[in-house]
Amino acid sequence: xxxxxxxxxxxxxxxxxxxxxxxxxxxxxxxxxxxxxxxxxxxxxxxxxxxxxxxxxxxxxxxxxxxxxxxxxxxxxxxxxxxxxxxxxxxxxxxxxxxxxxxxxxxxxxxxxxxxxxxxxxxxxxxxxxxxxxxxxxxxxxxxxxxxxxxxxxxxxxxxxxxxxxxxxxxxxxxxxxxxxxxxxxxxxxxxxxxxxxxxxxxxxxxxxxxxxxxxxxxxxxxxxxxxxxxxxxxxxxxxxxxxxxxxxxxxxxxxxxxxxxxxxxxxxxxxxxxxxxxxxxxxxxxxxxxxxxxxxxxxxxxxxxxxxxxxxxxxxxxxxxxxxxxxxxxxxxxxxxxxxxxxxxxxxxxxxxxxxxxxxxxxxxxxxxxxxxxxxxxxxxxxxxxxxxxxxxxxxxxxxxxxxxxxxxxxxxxxxxxxxxxxxxxxxxxxxxxxxxxxxxxxxxxxxxxxxxxxxxxxxxxxxxxxxxxxxxxxxxxxxxxxxxxxxxxxxxxxxxxxxxxxxxxxxxxxxxxxxxxxxxxxxxxxxxxxxxxxxxxxxxxxxxxxxxxxxxxxxxxxxxxxxxxxxxxxxxxxxxxxxxxxxxxxxxxxxxxxxxxxxxxxxxxxxxxxxxxxxxxxxxxxxxxxxxxxxxxxxxxxxxxxxxxxxxxxxxxxxxxxxxxxxxxxxxxxxxxxxxxxxxxxxxxxxxxxxxxxxxxxxxxxxxxxxx
Numbered sequence: 001x002x003x004x005x006x007x008x009x010x011x012x013x014x015x016x017x018x019x020x021x022x023x024x025x026x027x028x029x030x031x032x033x034x035x036x037x038x039x040x041x042x043x044x045x046x047x048x049x050x051x052x053x054x055x056x057x058x059x060x061x062x063x064x065x066x067x068x069x070x071x072x073x074x075x076x077x078x079x080x081x082x083x084x085x086x087x088x089x090x091x092x093x094x095x096x097x098x099x100x101x102x103x104x105x106x107x108x109x110x111x112x113x114x115x116x117x118x119x120x121x122x123x124x125x126x127x128x129x130x131x132x133x134x135x136x137x138x139x140x141x142x143x144x145x146x147x148x149x150x151x152x153x154x155x156x157x158x159x160x161x162x163x164x165x166x167x168x169x170x171x172x173x174x175x176x177x178x179x180x181x182x183x184x185x186x187x188x189x190x191x192x193x194x195x196x197x198x199x200x201x202x203x204x205x206x207x208x209x210x211x212x213x214x215x216x217x218x219x220x221x222x223x224x225x226x227x228x229x230x231x232x233x234x235x236x237x238x239x240x241x242x243x244x245x246x247x248x249x250x251x252x253x254x255x256x257x258x259x260x261x262x263x264x265x266x267x268x269x270x271x272x273x274x275x276x277x278x279x280x281x282x283x284x285x286x287x288x289x290x291x292x293x294x295x296x297x298x299x300x301x302x303x304x305x306x307x308x309x310x311x312x313x314x315x316x317x318x319x320x321x322x323x324x325x326x327x328x329x330x331x332x333x334x335x336x337x338x339x340x341x342x343x344x345x346x347x348x349x350x351x352x353x354x355x356x357x358x359x360x361x362x363x364x365x366x367x368x369x370x371x372x373x374x375x376x377x378x379x380x381x382x383x384x385x386x387x388x389x390x391x392x393x394x395x396x397x398x399x400x401x402x403x404x405x406x407x408x409x410x411x412x413x414x415x416x417x418x419x420x421x422x423x424x425x426x427x428x429x430x431x432x433x434x435x436x437x438x439x440x441x442x443x444x445x446x447x448x449x450x451x452x453x454x455x456x457x458x459x460x461x462x463x464x465x466x467x468x469x470x471x472x473x474x475x476x477x478x479x480x481x482x483x484x485x486x487x488x489x490x491x492x493x494x495x496x497x498x499x500x501x502x503x504x505x506x507x508x509x510x511x512x513x514x515x516x517x518x519x520x521x522x523x524x525x526x527x528x529x530x531x532x533x534x535x536x537x538x539x540x541x542x543x544x545x546x547x548x549x550x551x552x553x554x555x556x557x558x559x560x561x562x563x564x565x566x567x568x569x570x571x572x573x574x575x576x577x578x579x580x581x582x583x584x585x586x587x588x589x590x591x592x593x594x595x596x597x598x599x600x601x602x603x604x605x606x607x608x609x610x611x612x613x614x615x616x617x618x619x620x621x622x623x624x625x626x627x628x629x630x631x632x633x634x635x636x637x638x639x640x641x642x643x644x645x646x647x648x649x650x651x652x653x654x655x656x657x658x659x660x661x662x663x664x665x666x667x668x669x670x671x672x673x674x675x676x677x678x679x680x681x682x683x684x685x686x687x688x689x690x691x692x693x694x695x696x697x698x699x700x701x702x703x704x705x706x707x708x709x710x
Contacts, residue, residue, distance in 0.1 A: 002028065004046070008171045014181040018049060022056045029060045034270045035258050040195075041244075043067040043237065044208070045175060048182040054197075055189050059269050062280070063253070064197040064224075065244075067236055068205050071186065072213035073179055190220040194273055196286075197224035198253050202232035202239075210234075222273075222504045225289050227251060252285025259327065261432045261510060262525040273507040276521035281432055282509060287423060290505050295420050302575060303690055304420050304636035305682075305707045313642055315710055318428070322569070322640055325402060325430035325528070404523040406561045407433055407640075409571030410549055410668055411532035411539045414628065417576040417636050422509055422530070424638075433530040434522050435506060436514035438623070519557075523564045531557060536621045542585040546577045547672050555654075555661030562650035562657060570641035570664050572671025574679070578634035584627040599624050632687050635707075637675040641667040681708040 004021065012020075029038060040061045042050030047069030054064050199217050201210035214226040227247060229236060236242045248254035260278040264270055268277045282290075291299075298304075308321030315321075418435065425431045510527075512518045522529050532538065537550040561568050584592070589599045603623045644664060650656045684690040684705035693705045 004049075006175075010171075011174055012178075014049075014052075014178045014185065017178070018052045018056065018182075018185075021049070021053055025053060025057050025060060029057075032060070034264045034268070035260075037063055037255050037258055039063045039065060041065040041067070042069070044070045044234075045179050045182070047071065048179060048186055051186045051190070051193060052182060054193050054195050055186075058194065058271055062195055062258070062271050064193075064195050065200065065248070065253075066197060066217065067200045068202055068208055068210040068234055069199065069213060069217065070179055070208055071183055071217065072208050072210070073176075073183060076208045190217070191222070194222050194271060196253075197221050198248070198251060199224055199226040200236060200247065201226060201228045202234060202236040203228050203230035204233040205236070207234045223508055225251075252283050255283070261434070262527050273504075274512055276434075276512050276518040276525075278525065278527075279432070279434070279508075279510040282426070284427075286508075287427060290508070291423060294505065295423050298416070298420050298636075300691075300694070300702075301633040301687075302417075302420075302579065302636040303684070303694060303705055304417075304424070304575075304638065306421075306424055306638050306640075307710070308640040309642040311642065315639070317707070317710065319425065319640065321642075322425065322429045322431065323402065323405065323567070323643075325432075327430070402526070404526050404561070404564045404566035405431065405528040406523070406557070406566045406568045407528065407530045407571050408557070408568060408664055408668065409530070409532060410547065410573060410672060411534045412547075412573055412576040413539065413541050413580055413582075413626075414576075415532070415539055417573055417638075418530075419505070420636065421571075421573070421638055426509070431528045432510050434510040434512060434527050435530040436519060436532075437506065437511050438536060439513045439515070516560075519560055523560060523566055529566075533557060536623055540586050540624065540626055541577070541582075542587055542626075543582055547574060547676070549665065549669060551665055555657045558646065558657040558661045558664070559651055559654075562646040562660075563648060565645075565647050568644040568646060568660070568664055570644070570667035570671060572639040572641065572668050572675060573637065574672055574675045575634045575636035579631055581629045581631045582626050583629055586622065586624040586626055589624050589627065590622070634687070635679065635682065635685055635690065637679055637707075639671040639675055641671055678708045683708075 006017075010017075032038065038061050040050045040053060040063070042048070042065070044067070047066040048071055050064055050066060051069075051071070054061055197217075199214040201214035203211050205211070211228050214228060218224045218226050229242065232239050232242055237244060245254060258270075259281050260270065261281055262278045264278050269275070270277055270280065273279070305317075306319055307315050307317055308319050309315050310321045422433045422435070425433055512522070519529060519531075533551040534549055538548075541548070558568065560566075590596050592599075644660060644667075646660065650660070679685055684693055684707065690705050694702055696703050
């Protein structure tokens, strides 16, 4: 733990202070293992400084704790006090209070000099609030514990003395000028700060109004949530109930080691959400927080049913038919041995990789070869070993996974059901499904995201497609995409557009923009990938196309899976498209005299997910979302079909890949037919009857309605 204190005579600017601390952090954290969590705690002015450092050190810091952040200073009572103080002559500000009268008795210790009036006036604001102090005194005396009352009073007096010694009028005004500068710098960057963030706020903070500011920051930051202590004031951490570690433990925000979806290689930016790098697996409390904002409502309205298929072909209720990803603890030496084996299995020379990737860009095949299963060339292996040997104290890595999985499913209208499925599979089987999203849903300006993904991953063998400065790359995979959310790209430019909640959630759970390189890296690392081959055409269905598939004829995603021996799992889903009503489909909007021209113009600016031969083979991918309205909520049903095991021998056998492709498509279609047929036998298919049963009034807690018999 390191603490930052400022000398009372410090007159540097906010930018100078942030630059100095950035250099200190980079020195302190050089060579630190990515599995070690790095927290940044800031209180008041320190919270503004922490936000700036979170942006400057975004590859090093992965968690923020903001306590009563002073980002609301401009709208607070303190700003009005500052304007008044600037008009008061300095001589008047420095007038000391009169000395206390001489006592008739001799004290063992001399009395301290009288404080300045300004710190005395600020003490009730910046220290323990009078209301809190009064509650402590009354509570202690009523419980006949006068010693605690004396301690509370001594703490309040000590805060006055501390403020007096550190906050002279000149220093106070200087700090406020630094704060104003910091807010101007940090404000535009809030939507681009990507670390997980806890905002602690005191409900009685009359100085900054921190409870309202906490809500504003939660909406502005990408991955923030709040905890408001209703009886706490501005000095939250110094009041009863403000112990930091218990608060972090209650929110599941304090961890000792980070756990990733796959092993982390040196040089990978594991804080770059939305890229194909390993992503930190959300813990139970984080899943619960996202659920309270989104999926819990879907579960109440749509009561999802999950079925899976065992290897013998029998269907069971639940997810028993899926693999179970266990948490691995692996010695780094063993990891290097495994990586070398994978390199021997899948490795190619750098020149061969360059030729195959160029070929993939030309024909849109979606196949990009890298030098080994982790995308690193052999001349980087020695550097990796040196880097790992430097981390002697970090001898183990922790991750989920046992081999690559490829989930292939039907894209329901807008895919609102996908978040429920991803959440359930993660909670029940430990599988984090890394969704492949349409590139148009990763909004950004400046540097291309895939370019950063390549550089951040440290992959010498995976060359991203070149893009002109300021342009977005249009590389994509013919294997499809999922319109599973929107959000900002993770480019390093500061002009990233403010992301939406859904996009942040999907990226936090591992979603990436669909490209050949991204899919290759995920499968090579042994990740679980979620793919919707129907893409935009299937996600933006027209009228009378309910549950239809619009898959391309080419079987390239099977070839990609076979290269790594991935297990392909068909996924069939129904229910969402009965819960939505199409008011105007994409064709209606395109032909509309009011919105057609604008819709076509916007669609033309959206990058395509398929290029080359893949684009010629694929259905229409015009990105014009239909206009929809909610209908009576229908029950969600998910069926995971029998897993299909591939092998590297199939990779160059086009006929074998085509056969697997036809089998997977047939399994998805037959699964849809099965669910549509069997749901007619569900006694709780109707919304009203299901809600009455599940809410269970007034007999007890909510319960889940049963479904049809298998």
